[in-house]
Amino acid sequence: MSDISSLKKFIDGTDPDSGLLYQSYVNSLYRYGISLGFAEDICMDAIHDVFCxxxxxxxxNIIKIENVKYYLFKSLKHRLFDIYKKNKFIENVSITSIPFDIEVSVVDPIIDEEDKKIITEKVESLMSCLTDRQKEGIYLRYIxxxxxxxxxxxLNMTPKSARMLVFRAMERLRNLNGDEKKIFFILLSASFLKSL
Structure with a gap:
């Protein structure tokens, strides 16, 4: 079933599973919210707000939605941004100023506990060479x-700028030393395999 037909069934209340659309996206949306630096409970509340x-x-307005996944991610980011502004009592702040940090949970199924901490630290070290926008660009493109x-x-930019953002991030990662580069690309590959 396509996302658009799932969306229509969700809205009409004719989804026999009644939560198929929610179940399809809740984990991805949750990881995205956590990567933006929000607490678990705030992320879940924001996700529920988006679905409500x-x-x-x-x-x-439903007819105008062409890509459900994009719509949900955009809605979640805007909802979290509203929460961020409200909690920080900031009115003149840009949505692009929210920090972004990729959660390294993709390593969980492929390694044992004793190595997880070491690999997590290395990946976080790798990612520290990127800007928040580059991290978010890589996350959205590859994860x-x-x-x-x-x-x-x-990300409020042109498609050409988005391409350059991801390209520059990948270029920066390619210029790392051999071991660090291998770890990053193995984990990136693992995220693809996990999504299959």
Whole structure:
């Protein structure tokens, strides 16, 4: 079943599983929210807010949604940004100023406990050479498999800028020493295998 038909069934209440759309995206949305630096409970509340808002959309607005995954990620980011502004009592702050940190949970299924801490520290060290925007660009492109147009819209930039952002991040990672580079690309590959 396509995401669009799942969305329509979710809104109409005709989804026999009644939570298929939610179940399909909750984990990815949660990891994205955590990567933006928000607490677990705030992420889950924001995800629930997004789905409640989605449920209450008018049919005219539902028809405008072309890509459900992009819509959900964008909605979550905006909802978390609203929470961020409210909690920080900041009015003049840009959505692009929210820090981004990739959670290294993708290593969990491929290593044992004693090595997890060492590898996690190495990956975090690798990622520290990137800007928050570069981390988010890599996450959206390679972990969430979004295209450059979707990344551009989500990060408020042009598709060309999104391509350059990801390219420069990957270039920076390619210039690391051999062992660190191998670890990063193995983990990146593992995230692809995990999503299959």
């Amino acid at each position: 808002k989605l449920y209450n959309l008018s049919k005219e 969430q498999e979004m295209n450059y147009d979707e990344i551009a819209l989500l």
